[in-house]
Amino acid sequence: MSTRTLSKELETWKTNARSLKENAVPTVYPARKVPLAMKQNLKDELDRLEALNIIGKVSDPTDWVNAIVMVKKKDGSVRLCIDPVDLNKAIRRPHYPIPTFEEATEDSHGISTVSKLDVRSGYWILPLTERSSF
Numbered sequence: 001m002s003t004r005t006l007s008k009e010l011e012t013w014k015t016n017a018r019s020l021k022e023n024a025v026p027t028v029y030p031a032r033k034v035p036l037a038m039k040q041n042l043k044d045e046l047d048r049l050e051a052l053n054i055i056g057k058v059s060d061p062t063d064w065v066n067a068i069v070m071v072k073k074k075d076g077s078v079r080l081c082i083d084p085v086d087l088n089k090a091i092r093r094p095h096y097p098i099p100t101f102e103e104a105t106e107d108s109h110g111i112s113t114v115s116k117l118d119v120r121s122g123y124w125i126l127p128l129t130e131r132s133s134f
Contacts, residue, residue, distance in 0.1 A: 018128065024090035026063035038070055041078045045070075049080070 034042055049055045066082040073079055 019092045020090050021092050025086075027086040028063075028065040029067045032067045032069065034070065038072075038078070041072075042068075042070060042080075045078050045080055 046055070050057065064084075064087050066084045066087065069081045069083070071079045071081055
């Protein structure tokens, strides 16, 4: 993919709006119990994600609520997970064709520089619009 093409692709990622299907019924899942020994881990991870502007505090009630599941990593830190199965079913998705390998690499002839991108937690680079965030 040429630099020009990559820049064009990244430009479309500035904000990501999602809309719900007409018949979507909001779902609120109850909070799951957090073991006392892990409460500080949860607070630390929530504070870290908030400091990175990945999450934000919500003071008003929201229509869609998913429970957090904490998974302890090998290094002792925690990963916060949710299972938004009902929300995922309710989201109206745009359809994009998946390019073949040949289509994806057709602009790469003659390139002299290649960059390796770290896509660890790459979904965080897709900011949501304010309306889609809550």
